[in-house]
Amino acid sequence: MSHSRRAVLAREFGPPLEVLNLETVASSVPAAGRVAVRMLASPINPSDLIPVTGAYRSRTALPVVPGFEGVGVISAVHPGEDATLIGRRVLPVGSAGGWQTVKECPVDWCIPVPEEVSEEQAATAYINPLTALRMVETHAVAPHVRTAVVNAGGSAIAQVLVRLLRGRGIRTIGLCRQPGSVADASLFDALIPTAGGGWEARLARLGPVDLAFDCVGGAEGAALAGLLRHGGTLVHYGLLSGRPLPPSLWRHRPDLVIDLFRLRGWVHTVGRAELLAAFDGVFELVRTGVVRTRVQERLPLAEFRAGLWLAVEHSSRGKVLLCP
Ligand SMILES: NC(=O)c1ccc[n+]([C@@H]2O[C@H](COP(=O)([O-])OP(=O)(O)OC[C@H]3O[C@@H](n4cnc5c(N)ncnc54)[C@H](OP(=O)(O)O)[C@@H]3O)[C@@H](O)[C@H]2O)c1
Structure with missing residues (x-):
């Protein structure tokens, strides 16, 4: 069965405002060991734009959907795999792709988010x-x-x-x-x-x-x-x-x-247990207020260009979140 999703993506390398477009693309059910995550919010960080420019072309496959962090809800699993995961709020880390309605990723790279962590703090808890x-x-x-x-x-x-x-x-x-x-x-x-x-x-x-x-x-x-x-x-x-x-x-x-x-480099060399322990540390810092990322704007994917402008020109006001 195939579905479609909306994604901010680049089909060629170049200046982000020129090469990024919002498109509707086909998506299928997750392969074995993978899940679909319905994205709720994904920030625009400086590092998201670098692969789009072609700076890391040897390790960036086109088309590229930017967005190294964000929070979402597992919406589908591979047929026959653990359906109780559906509905869990997670951070799908370890790859780009946050700037779309649904991100597909390995289930092992999904970090569960404690209930008390707000959507905005969860979306910005990683990088x-x-x-x-x-x-x-x-x-x-x-x-x-x-x-x-x-x-x-x-x-x-x-x-x-x-x-x-x-x-x-x-x-x-x-x-x-x-x-x-x-x-x-x-x-x-x-x-x-x-x-x-x-x-x-x-x-x-x-x-x-x-x-x-x-x-x-x-x-x-x-x-x-x-x-x-x-x-x-x-x-x-x-x-x-x-x-x-x-x-x-x-x-x-x-x-x-x-x-x-x-x-x-660190994230891709430690195992899942160490990564989960590190996130426990971050969520504790969110609870105690040591981490309290300011958010200046929440925008729908369709307004990603305005978001890019705000994130570059007024970065000190806080993060811009793309909310599909
Ligand atoms: N190595 C890693 O794994 C890693 C992980 C996380 C973040 N980072 C890096 O950390 C940096 C900050 O990220 P962020 O998300 O915290 O940024 P951010 O919230 O978007 O803020 C960017 C800040 O940089 C200032 N700025 C922009 N250009 C500058 C320049 N040429 N000289 C001095 N200040 C400048 C801006 O201040 P004004 O415009 O007000 O002057 C603004 O305060 C980025 O380079 C990011 O890639 C690296």
């Missing part, structure tokens, strides 16, 4: 919270780390990082292009604007920095690394500037620990 938790658990080890710096201070992930770091008693300094765009500025012990220059001198005056989280890369990431104390740690996990860290960094600062963190 940023799990990344922040993994990075902090790995690197923010007291008493060696007293001061940390987080750039893109207004980003969703910075809001999780700063709460986790504060919870460990670590003084946390934020960098941001415009301080007015940081919703929870008071969470940071200091917030330094980078627009206009001079931020390096201001940061240096605040004393030694043990640990830096960089998702900007390029010149800002390199300058931040240069300000770390001898033997400090740089966790580099994003490229918001569109530029990589200069290779000379490794030559100039051989004393640094530089971790190029990719959630994808």
Whole structure:
């Protein structure tokens, strides 16, 4: 039996606003070991757009439906497999495809969502919270780390990082292009604007920095690394500037620990038991308010273009959720 689903998809690589379209496509009953998940909400994250541009063409099959995270309800299973799964609210992780009415995926990659977690927090519980938790658990080890710096201070992930770091008693300094765009500025012990220059001198005056989280890369990431104390740690996990860290960094600062963190790498190497345990940790952070992602807009799939614009131009206002 075949059905149809609506999906925001790209049939060729290119600028997301040009190559993404909403289409109705055929879908069939799930194959063995797979389920269909009726999507409820899926955010637009910076990393969703990268495969669409063709940056990872060797591992991106066309057509591509973006959306690495989101929440949905299992709506169908392979005939003869566990029908009691139908109706369960899950996060279908481990692959793209959130921006459609129904996502098909392996049942083993479905993470059950506790009832008390709201739809908005569930939809955004994966990429940023799990990344922040993994990075902090790995690197923010007291008493060696007293001061940390987080750039893109207004980003969703910075809001999780700063709460986790504060919870460990670590003084946390934020960098941001415009301080007015940081919703929870008071969470940071200091917030330094980078627009206009001079931020390096201001940061240096605040004393030694043990640990830096960089998702900007390029010149800002390199300058931040240069300000770390001898033997400090740089966790580099994003490229918001569109530029990589200069290779000379490794030559100039051989004393640094530089971790190029990719959630994808971790998620695809741990087993399901470890993944479920990590999500238990995230859901606990949601319950206690350490993770409380702000949502600026919920839009139907048909308005994905407006959503893309908001997510790129006004990212600091909060996440845009596509709600099929
Ligand atoms: N490695 C991983 O596994 C992993 C996992 C999760 C997230 N990430 C990365 O983490 C980063 C943040 O993600 P998010 O979802 O938290 O972002 P977000 O909520 O969409 O926020 C983006 C933020 O970045 C700022 N920004 C944009 N371009 C910038 C630039 N060139 N220089 C400095 N700041 C800039 C924006 O601030 P203003 O526009 O207000 O200045 C905004 O506060 C992304 O690069 C994402 O790919 C990586």
